[in-house]
Structures are given as structure tokens and as C-alpha cells.
Amino acid sequence: MTYIAKPRLHHPSLVKNKAGYTRRDYEGAVSTLCAGCGHDSISAAIIQASYELDVLPHQIAKLSGIGCSSKSPTYFLGASHGFNTVHGRMPSVMTGANLANRNLVYMGVSGDGDSASIGLGQFAHIMRRGVNMTYIVMNNGVYGLTKGQFSATADKGSISKKGVANSEEPIDLVSLAILMGATFVGRSFSGDKHQLVPLIKAAMAHKGAAFLDVISPCVAFNNHPGSTKSYDYVREHNEALNRIDFIEGREAITASYDPGTLTTVRQHDGSILRLRKLGEDYDPSDKVAAMKRVQEGEADGEVVTGLLYVDPAPRDLHHHLNTIDVALNTLGDAELCPGPAALDRINASLR
């Protein structure tokens, strides 16, 4: 891997967002992943979503674990601080980072090996803890960097590039996230940016634990017949429950869609999610129904995509801990150190 600095020349015609930045300002270094890798499409979607959301690039913190997916934060949001942590443990580092400064936007990027194998425990606990973040798993069912071993999300019966069939049950991160208490859970496909970009935007605006499972075919090791995470397989088996439009709370909402195909979800911060329903009547705020629908899809061999579950009024870890509104990392001596007089009183109580 090499570090190639992109020329920073901005074309004057590039459109600035409300924050005053162009799309280029949200880009990162040139990707060193394989040509055609689904992960690069997801990186592009993250860039697009951040740009469209008008987030200040440096107000995002991006964290990842280890693996191909976890390398990708180098390739987006170059003006943001990033932390490539250790394998499977990004969730705890993100939890700590979030505790230190509740006012940044947290973007966690992980892979199926990172989150479903070595990191399954931390994955589960960050969801149940309600850390305010967007957690994206770039899911290809395979270990790319170590040349093609099955991961824990590989479907039973799927065939590796070497021709070996997987005999183990797959871990479905979407079901697990819902079960563990994530308050925003979606699934998408790296090849479907019309669905993916609004999903990422909505997840970033969600003030709680938001999880996105993004099927991302591995062109090197998992894009052949027999794989259930190849481009062809996912395209053929994708059953999109909905496409969403994400509208920030501050904008006036104009409903120009056919009401028969729309459901509106208003999040706690005032932002609006409009679901363009493709599936049957589907209510993403019904947790039990969401679990059921995901399981049904699995039984039918479908990859159910879209916004699967959302709690419009999530509560995050800071709410549970009743932490002060300002970032903990901004508190100074006066706020943190009780001083000598208080210590004298403590001493007196210990005699």
C-alpha cells in the first residue's frame, strides 16, 4: 500500500454544500483495494452522504478494525481524524472516543471477519450500549487480505474460490444488531448507491446506535458462481423493502410522492425518513416485525435490504450516563479537580 496524495486543486465549478465544502473535501487518499472492490463503492457512498449532510469534515471521527474494509477509512474523509485500531476491537475504541467527545460524528467501518468473527462480542456490546454512531460492516463473507478464507457471515453451502463448501451456519449481523438493541438497522448492497447513500445519511443523523450491513462482493475471492455474496447473486436475490429519502429536520418537507407508496418516519432530532416502499406493507418501527421479515427473507434465500428497523426516539449512552452536554475532553482543572480544601475534608473523614 502506498500513500498517494491527491492533488488538492479544486475546480471552481465544484458545488459547495451548506457548510462551504465541495465533495472533494470529503474524499481521502486513492484506494489501494482491488479494482472493482465493493468497499470502494461504499467509501464513495460515505463521501456522498457526508457531503450531502453538510457535516464539517473535521467533525467526523472515523474508526475501523483490521482487514480490507478497515483499511478503507484512508480512502474517504481525509480531513477527519481516523483510527485503525486492532482486529475486532474497534467498537470499544469508538465507545471511548464517543465518551470523550459526544459532539463529533462517529463513523465505524468494519468487515465481516472483524465484526462477526473476532469482534462479535464487542459488536454486540456496542449495540446494546447505544453508542451514538454509524457502524458499517462491509460484508463480503470472506477474508480478503489473507487470501480467501471463509468468514463467519459466509452462507452455509457457499463455495469458496478454491471450491470448498462452507459447512458452518452464517452469523446474520442485522438480526443480531436488532436483538442487541441497535436503534437503527439497515442492509444494503454496495452496488446500489441510490439505496445506500440515503441510508448512510439517515444513519449518521440518527442519535443512537445505527448499524448498516452492506453486502460488498469481493472481486478477488468471492465473486464467482457458488458464492452468495457475489454481484450476480445479490442482484438476483435482493429484495428491497424500501428506498428511503432522508430529509434533514431543518428543511421544509414537501411530499411529492404518491402517498400510497410512502411512509414517513420522523426521528427525534426532527429529521425525516421517507420510505419508498417496494415491499409489502412494512413498518420499520416495529422491532418484532423487522426480526420476522429478516428471518423470512433468509428462509426464502433473499437478501432483504433497506431500512429494517428504526427507533425514532433513540437514547444513547450519554443519555444513560447523564453526562454533561459539553465534550468531556474540554473540561479543565476547575471542573475536574476538587482542590485542596475538599481534600482536607476527605482526609478528616479518614481519621
Place this chain on the structure above:
Amino acid sequence: MPQAIAAVNDFVVKFANVNGSGSASANELFARSILRMGVPVSPRNIFPSNIQGLPTWYEVRVTEKGYLGRRGGVDMMVAMNPQTWAEDVKEISPGGYIFYDSTKPMPSSMFRDDINIIGVPLTAIANATYTDARQRQLFKNIIYVGALSVLLGIDEKEIQRLFGEQFKGKEKLLDSNAKALNLGRDWVSQHVDPGSVKLKIRRADNVGDRIFVEGNNAAALGAVYGGATVCAWYPITPSSSLAEAFQAHCKRLRHDKETGKAKYAIVQAEDELASIGIVIGAGWNGSRAFTSTSGPGISLMTEFIGLASFAEVPAVIVNVQRGGPSTGMPTRTQQSDLLSCAYASNGDTKHVLLFPEDPKECFDFTADALDLADRLQTPVFVMTDLDIGMNHRLCHPFQWDEKRVIDRGKVMTADELEAGKNFGRYLDVDGDGIPFRTYPGTHPTKGAYFTRGTTKDEYARYSEEGAVYVRNMERLQKKFDTARRIAPQPIRHSSAHPTSYGVIYFGSTSPAMDEALDQLKAAGHHVNALRVRAFPFAQGVEDFIHEHERVFIVEQNRDGQLRTMLMSEFVLDGRKLVPILHYDGTPITARFIAAGVAEKLGQFKVIPFEKAAS
């Protein structure tokens, strides 16, 4: 009557209890009442890894001279646990005393000929007064404190005063405890000859302004004063009470007066891996963060410690050491995690360790560790142990300099970045090996960088180039040398007589060593002593070793871990460093150290100074 040990303000009383019987607070009351008479005490809990039912002991050393190490030997056994009766009887020194519940008198065959028996019908007294089973149990403990106070000559007023403080505003509890105390006092006054016990407390003035506190509580307070805002932990004996104490201190000291909101965040994580991950995430993002754990937790954290070290993220880890390896002896003490902490992680890594000797230094060093971790941008360990952490220890009062400010080390601000100051995340700008860092979100276009556990150049760019890697590793070594200078320096106790023998010790060995040095001196053996307070070792440690022909290294582990580190850090002749090792899980004693040193000196044919002079 057998011979009776007679001692004033210098004896050991051991309470044999059943875990979960409510004896702990009564025993602590006993110890505190002696302190209030101006006589130092040093109590120790000896307890099993159990919640209820198993034996537990509380050993109180009464020591007018202020020797706070464990003495060894028992002058009076308060035998409240039938389960351990035989071994408790066996442990009493000849001429010692056994105090027991004589509601059902024991046959003489259950005692020894050479001990003195004091029976008080505690159960009968309690049952005659209380009907509720729980009350009977709890007040039986207070009744024995009352009985002992008469036998040993503890001023009743001091106990009543302690009740007054403990039950302030809870008059009902105050009255009932006072009543129980008097039940014990009255019975003994009427039935026992006060001269039958020749162990006595006499009012003295040797406590001064010292405080009586557990190391875990003190370390937690140090974390508050040091400005920690994030604490992540996973329950493990003997460190759990540290995080709980941090929570308790924060509840009192760290809530916004207007909004009631918390200026701290505590997470009980799912395991130690997550605890240290949370600490590292918070440290990376500019909050002071710490975790508390014990040996098995360190094993789990090792990968993350390597990341924090190599990526240069501040973190504080308080390791309340217990007996290892593996699950080891969870409720016993050792100093056996030095190597696993000092060199935690794969690859060439070394970490900063601090060795507090008592609760006062637990407070100081935890606060200092937060500064050091920020200044050095690396994990810093506070290496305490069960003996300090979970026992009340008499120590100097906590102090805080009003002018002291939190030292965040080299953090580049938005203004500095805006002014065009060169920012290289891993660039050594002034020769101390420590680079500048930025907090995430500092500046819109400058100062962002990518933190990683892989190798990188001065500007945080990934690189596997050999020369770049070596440059970085050498800078880290330079940083470690800076730590050598800014970490707590060793403390030397020089003998009044010139000597070519030295002794090096650290941490909880300190009180036993103070006493051992006096014992050795009394026996005519003179040694210089050096208390090591940090790793990397200061120059003074190497100098001390070179000054002496032989140096005893006193440690509470089997393998001589500090000695191994000394051998590794300095160029030394190994024969010079003589290990004195205690590792059975009990706290080291002065008797053990003095005997060990004297024996080794005998082997080297050293004649005690006085004999040689005569």
C-alpha cells in the same frame, strides 16, 4: 495458668470469622478504636474467593512504633469460626490467648496447654437480648468488640465516638450499637478478671494527622484529582473496589451543580479487552481515561497495550496485583506482574510502571500517571497490589498543591495549526522523543492524521521502509529515556555505618522493609536501602547497584522479576544481585526479610559490625 504474653501497644489480634457474618465492620471498629487512642494499627483481611460461608480472617497488628507491615504470629485469637477452630488454636503463639464464644463451653482437649482461654457466652448474651436472627448475628459481633475493649483497655468513649460518626442522623442505629457494646463490656466486667489478659492498649500519641484508608479508594481519588473523565473496567478481585470508589467519589465531587449532570463517564465493560479499548479511544480523543484490573486482566489487555504504545495514545492502568499465574490466588497478594506489564505486547515494547508503597502513593501516583501518560503519550501502569489495595493502611494525609495544573503534554491547538506550525504526528521536534498530537476535530483543514498500529513515518503516513521503521523505534527508545527522568525517582535510606551491602525493594514491601532495616541494624548488620518507584529505572538505581558489592533484591514473586528487569536494563554481573523472594500469597514480613538478609550475609561471611568492632 500457662505463661501469659504481656505486651503494651505491641501485639497481634486475629479474628477468625465466617464470610458474610457481618464481622468486617465490627473488626474495623475494633481497629479504629485503637487508632483513636493514638496507637498505630495495621489490619489485614485474609479472605477467600467466596461470598458467604467460607472462613475469613482479620489480623490487627497493634504497633506503637508504627511498623505497618505484617508481623507474623498471633498473640490473641478471637475464634468465632468453628470450621477453622483447630488451625486457629494451632496458630496462637505460646503464652497467647484465645477468646471464644463460650455459650457451649469447649472441652479442654480442644485447647492447648500453653495458651490462655477467655470464654464469653456471646450467643447467649445476644439471644437473651435480641429476637431477630439477623440482629442476633450482627450484634454478637459488636458484643465481642465490647468484651475485648474491657480486656485490652480500649477507652469506651472512643468507640462511642466512632458510633456517633458512623451513625450520624441514624439515632436508632446509634443506640442499638451502643447497647450491644455495653452488653459485652458489662458481662466481662462482671465475670472476667481484667488482669487475666496482659495485652494492653495504652493511650499514646503516635498516629498524628495520618489517615486510615485503603489503597484502592486512594487510587480512585487520585484519578479524580488527576482529572480522569473516563473510566472503563471489568470486575476482578482485588481491583473492583477501585472503580466502585471512583464512582462514589465522582458522585460527590463531579456533578454539575446546576444541571446535576456528570463530568465523567464510567462504563462497566463486557471484558478487559473492551475496558482498555474504551480507555484508549477516550485517550485518543483527548480525555483522561483509566482502567483498573489485576493480572488476568492484563493478560487480556496485552494486544491493546501494544497498540497504545506504538500508536502513542495515553492510557492509565491500575494493576492491583494478586497471586498468579492464570487465575492463581485471586484473594492473595503478590508482586508478580512486573514482567507482564513492563513488556506487554508483541514486538519490542517497554512500558512505564509506577510502584506505590501505600495508599498515599496510590493517590499521588494515579494522579501523576495521568500526567505522565499525557506527557509521554503512552500507557502508564500503577502497580499496586492486594495488600495495599484492599486493606486499610495508616498513611500520610493526601495533599494537593493549589497551583498544580493538569499537564496535557504536547497538544497542538487550532491556533498553532492556523499559524502554520509544522505538525508531524510522530515528529520529534525537541529531542525528547515526544511528538505533538492533535485532538480529533481541532481544525477544519490541518492537523488531522490517521492513527494506526502499523509502522508509519513522522507524518503518520504508512510505511514499511526499514529506515523509517528504525527511526521510529529509536525515537520511541528516546521517549522511554525521557520517562526515566520524569517518572518518580527512587528513595534512598542510607545506613549510619559505611557498608558494601545494599537492598532494593519496591511497592508494598515498604513497611516490612522499614522494620527489617531496624531489626538488621539491631543485630549489627548495616545495609543501605533503595526503594525503586518507577520503571524505566532512574540513573540512581544503576548508581546504587554499582556502589555496592552485593545488592539484595527483595520481591514478592518467585522469579525475581525486578531483578530480571535490572539485569535487562543495565550491564551487571548477575552474581551481585541476590534475590530475597517471598511469594506464598501472604504479605511479606520484616522477620522474613531480616532472616533472609542475615542468612545470605552469613553465607558471604559478613561479621556483624558490633562484633567486629569489639
